Amino acid sequence: MNAIVKTPKTASKLATxxxxxxxxxxxxxxxxxxxxxxxGDVLSMxxxxxxxxxxxxxxxIDPDGWVTVFNKHQEMGQGNHAGLAAIVAEELxxxxxxxxxxxxxxxxxxxxxxxxxxLQGTGxxxxxxxxxxxxxxxxxxxxxxxxxxxSVRWTTPTKDITVKDGVVSHVPSGRTVRFAELLPDVAKxxxxxxxxxxxxxxxxxxxxxxxxxxxSLAKSTGTAGYTQDVHLPNMLTAMVAHPTRFGATVxxxxxxxARAVPGVVDVVKIPTGVAVIAENTYAARKGREALKVTWNExxxxxRSSDQIMTSYKGVVAxxxxxxxxxxxxxxxxxxxxxxxxxxxxxxxPFLAHATMEPMNCVxxxxxxxxxxxFASQIQTLDQLNAAMVVGTLPGAVEIQTLPAGGSFGRRGNxxxxxxxxxxxxxxxxxxxxxxxxxxxxxDDMTGGRYRPMVLHTVAIRTDTDGYPAAWRHRVVTxxxxxxxxxxxxxxxxxxxxxxxxxYLKATPVVDGQAYIADSPVxxxxxxxxxxxxxxxxMEHTIDQLAHKAGKDPADYRRALYTRAGATRHIAAxxxxxxxxxxxQPLPAGTARGLAVHESxxxxxxxxxxxxxVDGKPRVGRVVCAVDCGVAVAxxxxxxxxxxxxxxxxxxxxxxxxxxxxxxxxxxxxxxYQVLRMNEAPTVETYIxxxxxxxxxxxxxxxxxxxxxxxxxxxxxxxxxxxxxxxVKA
Amino acid sequence: MALTLNIxxxxxxxxxxxxxxxxxxxRDELKMTGTKYGCGIAQCGACTVQADGQAxxxxxxxxxxxxxxxxxxxxxxGGTHPLQAAWVKLDVPQCGYCQSGQIMSAxxxxxxxxxxxxxxxxxxxxxxICRCGTYQRIRAAIKDASGQAPATxxx
Numbered sequence: 001m002n003a004i005v006k007t008p009k010t011a012s013k014l015a016t017x018x019x020x021x022x023x024x025x026x027x028x029x030x031x032x033x034x035x036x037x038x039x040g041d042v043l044s045m046x047x048x049x050x051x052x053x054x055x056x057x058x059x060x061i062d063p064d065g066w067v068t069v070f071n072k073h074q075e076m077g078q079g080n081h082a083g084l085a086a087i088v089a090e091e092l093x094x095x096x097x098x099x100x101x102x103x104x105x106x107x108x109x110x111x112x113x114x115x116x117x118x119l120q121g122t123g124x125x126x127x128x129x130x131x132x133x134x135x136x137x138x139x140x141x142x143x144x145x146x147x148x149x150x151s152v153r154w155t156t157p158t159k160d161i162t163v164k165d166g167v168v169s170h171v172p173s174g175r176t177v178r179f180a181e182l183l184p185d186v187a188k189x190x191x192x193x194x195x196x197x198x199x200x201x202x203x204x205x206x207x208x209x210x211x212x213x214x215x216s217l218a219k220s221t222g223t224a225g226y227t228q229d230v231h232l233p234n235m236l237t238a239m240v241a242h243p244t245r246f247g248a249t250v251x252x253x254x255x256x257x258a259r260a261v262p263g264v265v266d267v268v269k270i271p272t273g274v275a276v277i278a279e280n281t282y283a284a285r286k287g288r289e290a291l292k293v294t295w296n297e298x299x300x301x302x303r304s305s306d307q308i309m310t311s312y313k314g315v316v317a318x319x320x321x322x323x324x325x326x327x328x329x330x331x332x333x334x335x336x337x338x339x340x341x342x343x344x345x346x347x348x349p350f351l352a353h354a355t356m357e358p359m360n361c362v363x364x365x366x367x368x369x370x371x372x373x374f375a376s377q378i379q380t381l382d383q384l385n386a387a388m389v390v391g392t393l394p395g396a397v398e399i400q401t402l403p404a405g406g407s408f409g410r411r412g413n414x415x416x417x418x419x420x421x422x423x424x425x426x427x428x429x430x431x432x433x434x435x436x437x438x439x440x441x442x443d444d445m446t447g448g449r450y451r452p453m454v455l456h457t458v459a460i461r462t463d464t465d466g467y468p469a470a471w472r473h474r475v476v477t478x479x480x481x482x483x484x485x486x487x488x489x490x491x492x493x494x495x496x497x498x499x500x501x502x503y504l505k506a507t508p509v510v511d512g513q514a515y516i517a518d519s520p521v522x523x524x525x526x527x528x529x530x531x532x533x534x535x536x537x538m539e540h541t542i543d544q545l546a547h548k549a550g551k552d553p554a555d556y557r558r559a560l561y562t563r564a565g566a567t568r569h570i571a572a573x574x575x576x577x578x579x580x581x582x583x584q585p586l587p588a589g590t591a592r593g594l595a596v597h598e599s600x601x602x603x604x605x606x607x608x609x610x611x612x613v614d615g616k617p618r619v620g621r622v623v624c625a626v627d628c629g630v631a632v633a634x635x636x637x638x639x640x641x642x643x644x645x646x647x648x649x650x651x652x653x654x655x656x657x658x659x660x661x662x663x664x665x666x667x668x669x670x671x672y673q674v675l676r677m678n679e680a681p682t683v684e685t686y687i688x689x690x691x692x693x694x695x696x697x698x699x700x701x702x703x704x705x706x707x708x709x710x711x712x713x714x715x716x717x718x719x720x721x722x723x724x725x726x727v728k729a
Numbered sequence: 730m731a732l733t734l735n736i737x738x739x740x741x742x743x744x745x746x747x748x749x750x751x752x753x754x755x756r757d758e759l760k761m762t763g764t765k766y767g768c769g770i771a772q773c774g775a776c777t778v779q780a781d782g783q784a785x786x787x788x789x790x791x792x793x794x795x796x797x798x799x800x801x802x803x804x805x806x807g808g809t810h811p812l813q814a815a816w817v818k819l820d821v822p823q824c825g826y827c828q829s830g831q832i833m834s835a836x837x838x839x840x841x842x843x844x845x846x847x848x849x850x851x852x853x854x855x856x857x858i859c860r861c862g863t864y865q866r867i868r869a870a871i872k873d874a875s876g877q878a879p880a881t882x883x884x
Contacts, residue, residue, distance in 0.1 A: 077824030077861045212820050219825030220816035222763020222803035226826060229762035237757075280757040281766075282749050356767055356775060356826040356860050405765070405826025406860050441768040635820060639866070643823055646862025669772035669858060678851040680864035 040109035043118060043380050046393025047107050054145065054187045057110045058138040059088060065166060065180040067094045070104035072111035073122040073131070074377040076404035076411065077643070078698040079213055079636040080127035084135060086211040086632055087128075090203055091139030091195075094179070095166035101214055106379035106399035121378030123412050123525065125600035125696020128632055132693050140195035149185035150177060200630065200691055211633035215403070226405050227360045227374040232434040235362070236265060238425045239284040239438055241293050242273045245300035245662040246448055247520025250274060250293060257290035267291065270424040272417070277425060281438055301520040302662040305453065308519065309347055312455040312476040315515055324513040327495045328473075331509030336470035342460045342548065344541050347723035348533045350657035351451035351526055352672060357405025358444035361422035366432030368392040372419060373434075375404030377412030384485070385416035389423045408527040408647065413449055414484035417522070445672055446664040450657050451526035452478035456498075456537035466549020467560065470509035473498055477533075478523045479516050490516055493525065497534030497599060497703070502564035503542060521659070527647055528599055531703035535597040536724065539707030543594070544720055553594050553711065554582055568627050569596050571688055572605035575625035579686055580607035590620070593712030595704040601695030602628040604641070606704040608681070610712035617709050617726050619649060619681040624701065626685060629692035637697045638685040644701025645683050650675035652706035654725050671729075681705075732796045736761070737805030747793035752776045754792050755802060763803035763829045767858070774857030777830035778802045784837035784853075803829035812836055815870035823861035831857045835871050844875050 053060050060068040069085040081101040089099045104111050111120045115130040143163055150168045151158045154175060162169050169176045205211060218224040243249070253274050255267035263283025268275050274293050278284035303311075315322055361374040368390055376382045376399050383394040404411050422437035429435055439447065454477040463469040475498065479491035492499075495514050504510050526532055546556035554577050561569045573596050577583075582592065589611050596605040605625045611618050624641045631637045654673035658665045666672040710721040734741050734754070745754050750769075755761045755778075764787055767775030771786035778787045779801040787795075806813060812832050815821075822828045831854070838845055838853035845853070850868055859867070 077822075079823065213822070215825065216817045216820050216822050217808070217813075219822035219828050220813045220832060221806070221808045222761075222829040224825050225762075226765075228766060229756075231760055231762070280753065282745070282753040282757070354860060356773070356824065356858065357765070358767075404824060406824040408860070441770075441773075639820065639823060639863075642865050643862035646864060647860065650860075650862075668770055669768050670770065674858055674860065675862065675864075676856075676858060677854040677864045677867070680862070680868075682865055 040112050040118060043108035043383070044395040047109070047395030050105060050107065050110070054189065054191070055142045056138060056191055057104070058135060059092070059142050061142075061179055061183060063180050063183060065095075065098055065178060067092065067099045067166070067179075069099060069101050071101050072104045072113070072120055073127040074375065074401065074404060074407065074411065075215070076122070076375065076377065076407035078127070078640060079633065080122070081215065082211055082213050082636060083128045083632040084131050085214065086205050087132065087135040088139040090205045091136045091198060092143045093163040093165065096205055096210060098166060103401040106376065106383055106397070106401065107395065108380045119378060119380040121380060121412055123378065123409065125602070125699045127698075128694045129601065129696060136197050137195060140197050141191035144192050144195045145186045145189045146179060146182055148189060149182045153177070153182070153185060206632050207630065207634060209635045212635065224403060226357055227362060227402050228357055228405070228438070230362045230373055230402070230436060232362065235434040235436055236277050236279065236429060237281045237284045237436045237438055238275050238277045238422070239288045239440065240270065240273045240275045240421055240443070241288055241291050242443065242447060243295045243297070243300070244446070245295070245297050245302065246522060247300040248295040248297045251296040252294045254292040257292070258287040261287040261290055263287070266429070268425065268428045270421060272421055275421070275425045277429065277435065284438065285440065299520065300662060301659070304660050304662070305349065305658040308453055308659070309455065312453070312517065315476050315517070316455065316457050316474045322515050324515050325490045326513050327499045328504055328510050328512035330507070331470070333470070333472070333509055333511035336509035337459060337461055337472060339461060342462065342545060344458050344544060344720065345722055346456040346533070346537045346540070348454040349655070349724065350453050350521070351532070351651055351655045352445055352657050352666070353406070353408045353410035353449070353526055354445065354672060354674060355404070355406030355408060355410055358441050359410070359418040359439040359447070360437055361419045362434055362436045363419070363422040363426035364432045364434050365390055365423060365426040365430060368396065369432070370397040370423060371400070372397065372423070373400045374402055374419065375407070375411055376401045376419070377404065377407055381412070381414065382416045382419050385420045386423045389420060390427055409525040409529070410449060413524050414481065414487070417447075417449065441669070442667045445666055445668060448522035449524040450521065451532055452480065452523040454533040456533065458537065458541055460541070460545065462545065462549065466545065466551060468503065468507040468545065471504060471507045471511070473512040475514040476517055477514075478519060478521070480523050480525045480529065482523070490514070493530040495534065496530035497597060498538060501538050502561050502566035502569055503538060505566075506560040506563035527644070528699040528702040531597060531599040531699070532651070535595065535599070535703035536706045536710065539595040539597060539704070540710045540721060543711040543714055547714065552583075557596060568603045569598065569605070572596060572603045572625045572627050575686055575688060576605035576607050576623050579625065579684065580623035582607060589716070591712040591715035593708040593710065593715070595707040595711065597700075597704050599700045599703060602626060602697065602700040604700050604704055606645070606708050608705060608708035608712060610709050610716070612716060617653065617713060618679070619705070619709060622681045622683045622705065622708070624683060624685045625688060626697070626700070627688040627690055628697050628700070629690050629694040631687045632694055634687055637687055640697040641685040641701040642683040644699065645705050646675050646680055648702040648705040649681065649709070652709060652724055653679070653727050656725050656729065658729070732792055734792060734795055734800060735798070736800045737802060743792060745792060748791045750788050751778070751790045751792050751795045751800070752787040755787060761802055761804055765826055765829055767827065767830070772858070773827070774834060775827050775830040777833040777857065779833060779837055782837065782840055784834045803833060806832065806836065810836060811874040812839065812870065815874040819866050819870045819873065821863050821866040821870050823863055827857060827859045831859065831867055835867070838871070839875055844877055845871060
């Protein structure tokens with residue numbers, strides 16, 4: 001669509017984008033642009049004016065004493081809601097048991113993620129990190145207002161007033177008053193812009209196990225409301241027939257039989273396929289089964305996975321004339337790679353996120369009014385994409401954000417794929433009638449947005465002590481940011497974790513280059529993004545080099561970390577090794593594997609105990625040491641290490657989406673095998689005390705288990721791992 | 730054709746086709762949304778309910794097969810089941826989407842084996858997928874609810 005906003009003169013100029021650093025410098029929604037406005041102003045164009053209470057956009061306190069914290073982020077399981085609320089409660093000195101959390105409205109002007117500039121959204125393990133100062137300030141400002149109000153009411157200096165658990169006290173007289181009783185007084189005040197924040201040593205809530213989830217009861221009684229559970233009056237349910245090959249489009253369709261299915265209301269072509277609209281889910285499914293669609297596959301991907309990997313290998317071998325992107329260079333590569341070299345190759349398949357709740361959305365479109373009710377992860381992109389479908393301003397798209405039944409990155413994507421589909425269907429239905437789009441498991445599994453296939457190759461010359469002297473590294477993969485407004489041709493996440501690795505910093509000559517291939521197969525960030533493959537390539541390479549040098553892998557790493565000044569890596573490695581009993585005897589047939597990796601500002605070291613059972617790796621005990629700065633919610637950090645390890649192990653053991661002549665071979669959990677209870681490791685987590693601002697916890701626990709297992713298998717079998725998953729289909 | 734389903738102790742007349750999976754009648758017709766759709770082919774366990782005390786997958790159970798049985802859903806546990814208390818105590822859920830099914834499988838296990846071993850837990854619970862990877866806490870919570878608990882999930 002064109003010109004959603006009256007445009008000033010300058011041409012649109014948008015954005016370089018990575019997942020963590022989206023810098024959008026003009027509106028993306030159709031080439032229009034504003035000058036002299038902040039990005040938040042632009043992205044929230046058309047938004048209803050929001051009136052906040054006395055405490056601003058993040059805090060509401062009711063006369064019954066309950067404190068509501070508005071969460072601008074998506075709660076997809078990672079538990080950010082509890083950490084964010086605890087930050088507020090700490091500075092406010094609220095009663096933690098009377099603090100609750102609600103999703104905020106979608107409004108980038110107010111609720112932007114400061115680490116993905118301009119956009120309201122959740123990703124890159126940034127929820128706590130970007131909210132840290134913002135919410136401490138909001139909490140401290142509200143506290144200061146209560147202190148001031150009490151000071152006026154009691155005509156006493158503020159220095160004599162204390163606050164604890166939602167009660168304001170006058171120390172000399174012993175008088176007390178609850179927050180709720182002071183609300184009328186506070187309403188006359190304005191929050192101070194720069195309130196005094198607590199010293200971290202004075203925290204009484206942050207960093208304690210009192211910071212527990214607030215949603216466990218609802219999630220244990222079936223009452224947590226997910227998108228799948230939305231029932232609105234007069235609501236229709238839709239399913240979409242998608243092509244079996246990526247890049248195919250609808251040539252023609254015959255809806256006669258589909259329309260004859262009882263409960264089917266309508267059948268309509270939309271840009272991504274043909275939608276069957278019905279009175280309920282089962283009728284929509286039966287209607288879709290009866291639908292006949294002919295696809296135009298002229299531009300479709302018809303290769304198989306092995307052909308794609310062969311083409312990647314051809315690129316590395318110099319068989320194609322491609323433009324490489326040099327991501328890290330040091331020293332004189334022209335002369336440094338003579339003599340004997342260590343070579344390794346690592347192949348990675350497509351991976352599906354396979355959230356427990358398949359993708360879905362509820363949309364209502366009435367003219368140019370749009371309301372979306374769903375687990376939006378990047379609200380601003382969803383607003384932009386929905387606005388383009390109906391021709392309205394992005395801020396006029398109202399979003400009620402619901403919790404997600406998992407995401408791992410899937411729900412936030414550049415084109416808002418499933419949400420946009422739902423808006424197209426609701427636009428066709430019109431009149432504001434609610435439409436719930438349901439993707440089946442099969443739709444979800446075959447619907448793309450995969451972690452891309454990746455090829456890493458390394459060639460290393462070692463010095464006389466066995467340490468790397470020259471490191472050549474090649475990465476070939478697809479972009480995860482294709483289609484993101486303003487994204488460049490090169491996707492920096494393709495090499496994050498290899499680039500600037502302590503090992504490369506410790507190596508005098510580095511020749512690191514990457515190539516971004518293209519395909520109609522859609523790709524996306526997947527929990528821990530580049531680290532899903534770079535951690536394996538780096539950590540498994542290091543163990544092979546250590547073995548070749550006859551050195552202990554922990555000692556070998558310490559030497560390189562010392563050269564690179566990677567003190568946090570050393571601390572994490574030492575703690576994990578100490579707790580795991582590194583070097584202590586194990587039963588015959590069991591070996592330990594070590595991995596250390598930094599992602600999203602958090603360093604994790606992991607030691608896994610691995611044996612082979614019927615030829616398959618069996619992981620028992622896993623010890624994690626994590627440095628994530630201040631751990632706001634230690635038990636939730638532990639939960640993320642436990643869950644991240646399982647998610648990573650699931651992919652390492654079994655995860656592979658494969659194409660046969662362009663058609664996805666996996667449809668459901670019978671063929672896309674995932675980790676189950678009987679294979680789950682026991683994860684112990686130790687958090688390194690830190691006064692640094694919090695970094696992320698949702699993703700950094702994921703990428704280590706694959707190399708840790710590979711390194712243990714190297715001990716057990718003497719053979720390196722050259723491709724994932726470990727268990728071939 | 731109308732069928733009668735006994736769910737959580739109440740009789741419900743339903744109008745859906747007899748081959749309709751119980752899951753969709755629970756969710757779409759009766760608006761009992763605690764039971765989840767995950768895969769539709771009895772591979773993930775998110776739709777687990779109990780039929781005469783046995784854990785079954787409602788996505789693969791036509792209502793004509795469910796008629797005449799006593800169906801219990803997560804709503805029927807009442808929120809005070811020892812497993813639910815243990816789930817909250819140990820903060821088991823992450824995204825939470827699979828947890829209704831996990832708890833219904835665990836409740837059937839405890840009804841049959843009040844003090845399950847690790848092997849019992851593996852056998853009873855390996856049909857329930859959790860993509861967030863809460864297995865370790867699920868195991869700890871089952872043990873907690875059966876009075877043989879480690880104090881914390883990280884123990």
